[in-house]
Amino acid sequence: MDHWHEFRRPPSEQEYSDEVESGAYLEPAEEELADLSQAFNKLWDLDMNRLVPGKDYEIDCGEGKKVYQKDDMAQGSLFSWVNEDVFRRPTFARFCSLLDNYNPDEGCREVVTSEERQEQAAFIEEISKTAPIKYLHKYLSSKGIISENYQYFKRTMTSLWFDLYRRGGTSGSSSSFEHVFVGEIKQRGEKEVSGFHNWLQFYLEEAKGRVNYQGYIFPRRRGQLPDSDTQLLTVQFEWNGVLKSVSSTLIGVSPEFEIALYTLCFYVGEEDNHVELGPYPVDIKCYRLGDKIGSAFPVAEC
Template sequence: MDGLIKGFRDVIIGDGGRDGENDSRDERSRSSWAQVVSGDQDDGARPPSHWRKQEPSQQVNVGSRPSSRPQETDYGRYEKDERDERHAYNQNEWNRKEQGEENNDGWESVGRKPRRRPQKVHMDHWQGYKKVPSEQEYGDEVGTGTSIEPSEEELADLSQACNRLWQLDLNRLEPGKDFQLDCGEGKRVHQKEDMAEESLFYSLSEDIFRKPTFSRFCALLDNYNPNAGCKEVVTTEEKQEQSAFIEEISRTAPIKYLHRYLSLKGIVSENYQDFKRMLTKLWFDLYGRGGTSGSSSAFEHVFVGEIKQRGEEEVTGFHNWLQFYLEEAKGRVDYQGYILPRRRGETPDSETQLLTIQFEWNGVRKAVSSTMVGVSPEFELALYTLCFFVGGEDNYVQLGPYSVNIKCYRFGDKIGSVFPIAEC
């Protein structure tokens, strides 16, 4: 039994325990992550895809996907957390230049979908994010009319605090206006068939890439080697990008609320500069995963995603909707349908903001992954940081209309993995 539990631990956070942090890891439950999100629906209970809408005037449509080839790997058995992702990853596919991708006057054409107009992400200003943080320009501080003081009830109840963060996410996108999804049809975790004829994102407002926190977040996504176990090389410019991103989000209501909450509980310093340095260290400091020191970070694992190389290759992490959108637009992600909810009748639609899905990343299947669509980078980082410091492994909270379990795995004093699970 001890060996079984140890095996589960290795799955979640890789082989980093060989770097000496094994003993400080929290005890894990033995429940299957695949079982948590997937119910016992009949195979035929697949709601039809009926969410297509007229394209809004200022939204960019991402095209339809080529059908994927059948998978030969057996995905019938799954272990907890991210063990339920089975695949065979071709590293050469990652490095090849995507067909239809081109640069033009600071714009990157990232779509190669024949039926819809490709998305263009304005990137020429990203170079400025590499400057010394003190020399950069930032967005305005959150207005004084926005209360960031935690109530006594929120200080006593993590769920209420998380819901307050949801309310303070002023940059969150508006479903139907800023984005529309094409969820396709539902499936069980073990099913290999591609149940989605189209891309997940039917449309997305191009204005979101002008939001400072969104733009800075996207600029960080290409700083990482996706292969777990490969030592990361972080340049001075990339470190400046990280610090500038933390500076940008620290001007927003969710992060200010997070600081006030944690400081009132005596967890962090009341000094805001110390708090920002703590956030940078927590999310960007490298640690060992996959048996190699300095090969991973909380930011890379949770938001960007990694390809586990030891043993049977698999995708781990990759829980951010912006990363999913950009990779899908580039043709690197193949959305294959949503995971059927445990309660019948509660199927996602074009305006869903909490979604459990299956997809392939460069031909590698991720059997189950949950993501919050349309939320801001500052909200996600604040939510996960709050649960890391105040919560446990399972954090059952309310986020607006959604009942969510924020699953948080610790790796010593670091974030091993953290992601949402829809409680439905």
């Protein structure tokens, strides 16, 4: 599980993947610029690194439950296995190298080391070579929101996701990346988990024994119950003994896809974004904290 540690090197020694070739397929069409749902579907199609259920990983959803039910309805783990080759994929490896950079206590001021800044820059550099991020840039620059200069765009992405801000009454205690992907534990009143919407973080923490999966949440409507092929799942779990009563996550998607998805929501979407993501009708929630992403996550609509 240590494949990503090879990326913990100074910038002069970093190696990156080849860039995807630019082409017409990365240019947002007029209908995509006019309809966010179509843009999101394009991002879904461009996620060439998305994993395949049964080939790259397997999940066991266990039994379903209502949000208010506290009984553990899953005897085992959510993830039965994940192919270790997944962690050799550059964007996945660089993403994983970031996950241990944070204190989970919401009110604890973060200390960012020079090595961690290198990891942040390397992650942004790596995902910027992929189709979802290139499409995101072309989309935002077409609307005049972001400069056409790609280096400026990368600096903007680094600032958006990794700059620290105040949460839980403490300045410099949180960031968009930490909250959305890593998760935090609220300390005021009864402890609860906030954020933590990423499947890779879930898998790794579950493998370390820090996550106790307690079952999926029944769909709000009478729809198809989740199975091992489901890639949008609403679950309940405990992290470090603290409950997350309901949490939705996209399973198997790449880090670059989620970064592009939530960044697009932040710049051109609303708080609620009712869209189609491949086969899934979904509401992408995006909450702002000033000029930063306060939280972003999917909510299944069936």
